Amino acid sequence: MDTSEPRQTPRAPSPIAEQAKADPAAAAVRLRAVTARNPHDAAAQRMLGRVLRQLGRDDEAARAELAAVRATAYDPAMIAAAEALLANDLPGAEARLRDRLARQPTDVAAIRMMAELAGRLGRYRDAENLLRRAVELAPAFTAARANLAIALYRQNRFAEAGEVLEDVLAQEPANASSRNLLAATLGRTGDYDEALRLYGDLTGSFPGHAKLWMSYGHLLKTVGRLEDSIAAYRRALAIEPHLGEVWWSLANLKTVEFTDADIAAMEAALAEGVSGEDALHLHFALGKAWGDRKDAAQSFAHYASGNDLRSRELGYDPAATTQAVDRMIEVFTPAFLAEREGAGDPAPDPIFILGLPRAGSTLLEQILASHSAIEGTMELPDIPAIAMREAKAAGDDTRDWTGALAAMPRERLAELGAEFLDRTRVQRKTDKPFYIDKLPNNWAYAGLIHLILPNAKIIDARRHPMDCCFSNFRQHFAKGQAFTYALDHIGQYYADYVRAMDYYDRVLPGRIHRVIHERVLDDPEAEVRAMLAYLGLPFQEACMQFHRNTRAVRTASSEQVRRPINRDGAGQWQPFDPWLGPLRESLGDLIDTYADRPD
Template sequence: MTAQAAAPKRTEAEVDETLQRIQRHQRSARFSEADRLIEDLMSELGKIPRLLHLKGLNEAMSGNIQVGEALLREGLEAAPEDPIQNVDLGVLLAQIGRLDEAITHFRTAVEAAPNFEMAHTNLGSALFVKKEYREAIAHLERAIALDGRLLDAHTNLGRAYLQQGQVGKAIEVLYKALAIDPLSVRAHVQLASALFRHERHDAAEHHARRAIELDPNASEAYLYLGNALAAAGKMDEAAEALLKIAGTPPAGLAALSRLVHMRKTTEESPEFAMLNRYLDNQDQLGEEARVSVHFAMGKALDDLGRYEEAFGHYKEANMLNNTLHPFEAEAFVARANALRDLFSPAFLKRCGDGGITDIAPVFITGMPRSGTTLMDQMFSGHPLVTAGGELRAVLEALHQSPRIRQALQRDIGSDELTSDDFSKLGETYADIVRAEGIKTEFLSDKMPSNHLYSGAIALALPRAKILFMRRHPLDCLLSNYFQHFSQNQPASSDFSNLATTYKEFDRMVQHWSKVIPDRVRVVNYEDVVADTKGQMRSVLDFVGLDWDDGVLDYRKSSRQVITASIAQVREPIYTRAVARWEKYAPHLAPLARELRDYLSAEDLSRCGVE
């Protein structure tokens, strides 16, 4: 009998101990040692799924991705519902960019083991990358409920909350992440981002600086530090922070773009030289990055008074953006029509005896770039008002109101809705804003698209007032065209789509002014610029607030500024933005033709339209 044949088989406990040693070797990157132990066990136990799984992981972690994937799949064939194997194969697939396949394996793991926290963590994280934020949040919340020590689940949940506009929840969960690991650079960076989105500039600055202390190469930290400093009006310090990473991946292009939009470019500005280098090498950039470069260069050339060249870059940026993020004009118009049809005078009267009255929101609505940020900042100076910024509370409350959604989609008749449906809508809205830390009776909500939902707002919140900010259509729409909204405002990338949204906005203003005249007020941006005090007196009287000089000192507001207006709202109210379109009039004929009914003969003539 040979020595090998005489060797006794290992006990189950000894096999388990060897498996643990293999995993220790893998965690410490001792892959050759791990492989020897795996082969030794295979010679004794055969190619069982567990060992195929470990060998596959070992190969993948050693850099042999294809071999590792094949072994992982071979192990999974023998145990197709094994949650651990599905998760590990999913992680590998996600790492090599095959996210849809990864999600399939993560879902299999969740179905096979509903209480397996890592399956929920990875599925939630993958869904976040796919921008499926609601489902991502559900799985990440479940993972944390199963194991409250999961750092990645906390940081990714914080990011998902931010994407859904739930800033208060994001801050809460990111502080919990830091309680798990106070040295987590990622948690500090994401918390800086969330605090910037809230009103806490000093705290945002603190966490950005702490991230930089822990990792001086944390480029995102410099970006959020620059954002926080700029939002607090510390423009020189902000520029210094942004210049440290401007032009350097991965956050360098975002920092460079932020810097260009934050201050006026000169021929000697370092950011102008960086932009030109980016343009020289744009063939090496992805499409989204090229869009950012062209928008930034358009703004820089506008600063330099080189308007013809500036428009060329804006046009190129928008052509690219329109391809990446197309606008569904027909669906937009259909939804606007459905809202006007549902909220008829008779319907508003029948459902008008509900709602909640413990809060009095001021909704500052309008087309983007119509002066909503300026108005919100002035409200933030009033001692009785908390300025909420662009809250997603109305949209989220409607999402949680299936019967109202069904009526809008004509799945049920409007006669099936009652005032109680809108009372529930109001209750949900209040819960959402309270969760964001807004506790005052009066608050401002400047989500521009809320003008679409004014009827629902009026029924749900009887004390709410709604402002429609209006601005010269060419100034307003050109400002949209010049702004890099990415996927957030896809209509802004095309003159025809911009005209469509403007016409629908005007129809909405006319409709609401007719059916709820005591709840709405049109405010012209040009009037606010020309007579700020007089206009604010009138607006405060309409809202039901006494005059306070603080509304005129909006630059000292503690409220965050996170829109494209960041630099402007830190300056005295100025008139440079009035009639800015005239510098670009030769390029605006297509837009002017579609807006003929809203423009004067002189405006049309300037654009070359008879």
């Protein structure tokens, strides 16, 4: 389905359009008369808006542009397109909208509707282009501008989304949905104080909105206000007791133990047949609740049910990850790497902590971010976004970033490195020389990182596979991490990750520093000193007092890293061992050899 703007067939200009070019003032008078007779003539209203813009009468033009948008609500063709979208008949909606835009290419309401269709398909770049066109044609069309912010947000372009939202709120200060999105955007760019202020205002204005309280709770958790976070989540549940995501958010704090009444409420919600999304969150929360009570059978049953719901929804293909690693090994030969040595941007600023989720990377980030030279940020989406964009630009296979890298000229590597530094600058709130990107999935792009940022440091955070993989099985992620919802998929993913990192060890010896989580638990100071030596930084005692660091932490381990190092998470898979056969089988000998270096 092509959701880009349709090509237009040239049409003969109308007499009034010709007059608008020669004498816009006279055309405005004629168009005023037309729209007075029929205010639902959307084409005339649009033309009147353009003519008034030519005359510099922007306020009047804005009124005409918005009148044109409102007029489309009376147009049978637009009503039919809207009904098709409402029914999720995307091919039908597309056909109607394409026909409409072929005949009326400046109909901003139709352009916005086409952008909505693109968004539903996940084609946010197409949606962005369409919405920019709509805003260009009708600058007063605030709804299209707000949709543009959403399209940018969903592309992880948070700073740009924030700028657009500021424009929206300048026109409509009371726009609650845009204020909510701005709060979320500020949270993603690390502007926590302003985000908290916005959420405080919004929950005051809309005290009965459960999801607002939930979002507020998420941010309170991020900044370490645990009791306030719990209170916000409980407030949300008082409004909507069946809202599964809130129950899971409480469970995901890792510090809340559910009461008998909590468990009864969750079980009752499941028995009443809540929606699939609520159900899977409730299953994960109940898995945690029964696990806390040492009832491994009931706990695993709920985890299995929640994972099964999510796995069927996502349809993860483990072979795709295996093929991606195969392709990387095929392309990243010693000769390939030697030809491109030193070609990237020379900045040493980024420190990448990568590996699997739940492998101890948040702990390492917290330790390093306690050093006076290192700033912690969050899991940044920019490396995968750059890789996928380059792959898409090079061909149809959006997974083959390695092929795109092999084909690009040497100077492009430095451009991509500079782009990463520019994209992530918004996350840097201090003048510290180094900053951390701890997106675990960056392990799949370690070769790209090496080539575009040859002086950046890369740390591989690795944990015992049974602990790490089962911890992923118990974790419901807000997005991504599709491999975590089946035991055999997790094991295969872990094996592919180790295979990739072992290969980098062979062709780039010493380039990536590995930290084994269990060794951090056994001798934390030795491991911290080794990390800092790799980074070329002196040891600081503050790194050993990381739990006193008040920085915001956005991951599921936020509360765990606010305590001293402990072994609470070690061996948690063992009570569940009777059900972990598929995981053991897919891991093979990695259970014993995961920490070994290749020959």
